[in-house]
Amino acid sequence: MSSGGTRMTMSMAGLFLLMIILFMADMFIGSTHMAAADVFRALFGSGPPGDEIIVMQFRLPRALTAILAGAAMSVSGLLMQTLFRNPLAGPDVMGVSSGAGLGVALTLLTLTPLFTVPAGSILAGWGVILAAWAGAGAVMMIIMAVSARMRDIMTVLIVGMLLASAISAVVSLMQYFSNEAMLRTYVIWTMGNLGNISYPQIRALALASAAGLALALTMVKPLNTILLGETFSRTVGVRMQRTRIILLASASILAGSVTAFCGPLAFIGVAVPHITRLLFGTTDHRILLPATALTGAVILLFSDIISVIPGGGHIIPVNTVTSLIGIPVVLWIILGKTGPGRRF
């Protein structure tokens, strides 16, 4: 037991180190070339102003966002997979991402946006984010209301998926009636984006993620018992209704906030918890929860580095990268008979 504990600690430390290395790499590898020495000078405020803006206003916020979004989205996915005891659950099964998408569609695809934020006001540049938050929040309320009435958690899952489909249909209808320019802005939003987030926005994302993660951490013990079945959990004294509500709230805050700031980051939430279970060979949430957060940060940082691969000043949307990493993992889970799927 103690040697296993040491191994876990070592793995966790290794992941943390990897995150730091990738974080630095993300600062040095951008979509335009900048010599390593210039990046260093810019980081410590002694470079030419042009370089400093590139490093401090473009690359640093990007890398910080990758860490926050990767960690938050992955933990949200882990909570959903455990709560629903379903290996293919992710942050989007409850329709929270779809809800955020609806808020954004109401802003980008109509001539009268959900939120009109006057330029120069304190909330300038927050229109899309507030709309996404509102949409995600509305769906979260519905899901929690359903969850409070239903004894069977599978009903909540079904309601969530139905809601997500219904919302997608509404968004499709709006896309159908919108013009090309509006359509393009919405489509770009759906492709995920780590790169246009200001420091005040990063602070807001960090606060929301911290709140969601803190809630999740208080639920580590109930999460472990849920794996053994809801009936068992009840017999050992877990208050299932309350636990569910807190888990749903935590997962929604995490996924809804990330989606609001970065768009729907596909697959991170589904794939990362599985990768983490494989890496650590455990289903103990005391380890799994922080490890999933670290793995998520590492994978999103890695995806962000990959997204500048075309070179020449071009980038590919981060969602295409995460999907290309995520899809093989999910496939492997579905096809692999001895994969982690059997642990559910």
Add this chain to the structure above:
Amino acid sequence: MIITAAVLFCSCRNAGERCVAQSGEGGTVAGRLTIEKEKGYTRVTVTEPWQNAQGIRIVWYLVPHGSGLPAGVSEAQTIRIPVRRIICMSVTHIAMLRALGADSLIAGISGASLVYDSAVVAGIRNGRIRDVGYDATLNKELVISLAPDLLMAYGVADPSSGSAARLSETGVKVFYNADYLEDHPLARLEWIRLFGLLAGREEAADSIFSSVYAAYNRLAERVRDSAAGRPGVLLGAPWEDVWYVSPSNSYIGKLIQDAGGHYIYSDMEGPNAVPFSVESVFRKAAEADVWINPGTAETLGEIVSSDPRMASLPLFRDGSIWNNRRRVTAEGGNDYWESAVVRPDLLLADLVSIIHPELMPGYVQFYYRKLE
């Protein structure tokens, strides 16, 4: 049945066989439009009528009402002129008919909210002109009930599967206009000669073409002769983390060139706008003195609130930023996309006054507005 539908496709695989527009005085510039006068009819050929239409030509025969058809030509390939009712799928078509004083021919348009011209907007309001929708929302029954002599369309891609193709099967004559694919403003303008033929206002069209052509070239020449240096020009706007960059051989790229500007992506050529990272455009924009067409932003504050980093561009302090939204309607119509197609001389004058204000003291822009 499909083959006898309105159009005749002929594949010319011979490489390099390129149609040359027969022009009146003023020269020829439109690469995709050929007008050939024959005895008793006019043959109009549209080469490469939509994007990636290599080797495709569409031939139409314009025959006066009451005259016999040319030998071997079917009614389906023929348009009787002058036309009496026309549906315009693009606002540029509206602008050309307006310039010819032939807007009474417009029976339908596509997207009422995108129209700027007040006379046409009034026609839509009082029901004389109907909105037929666009793309998948195209109201085919309405189109048929309007009984147009012609539906002037534009093809974004091969339209053989689109709604307009279904319409040609029902007998509506669908003309694929390729004006927007011409990469020079004067080439786009030359398409007015097609509308002149259709509306029976050939002389008016030729006269507009040659006078605007001359005015444009006079100004471009003056810029070449007397402008000092070439200020750098930044074009477009970022969205999230992407900046779609227009190639230098585009319509706007040619205008910047003729207005004596140095487009910062002058080395990039191609058929379409290409996505770049905002980081890379931002770095390149250090060499720009002027920023034009920054999306829908109306004030400097709006640019900063959508991407605060833009405020640290050198041109934000020392240069000038202009949008093309001086003439817009509350509903979304913008005359820049409409009448500018027949007034490239005015558009060029606007850009010269922005890029080389020293050449045009006291000039008041027609399409452009400075952001404050």
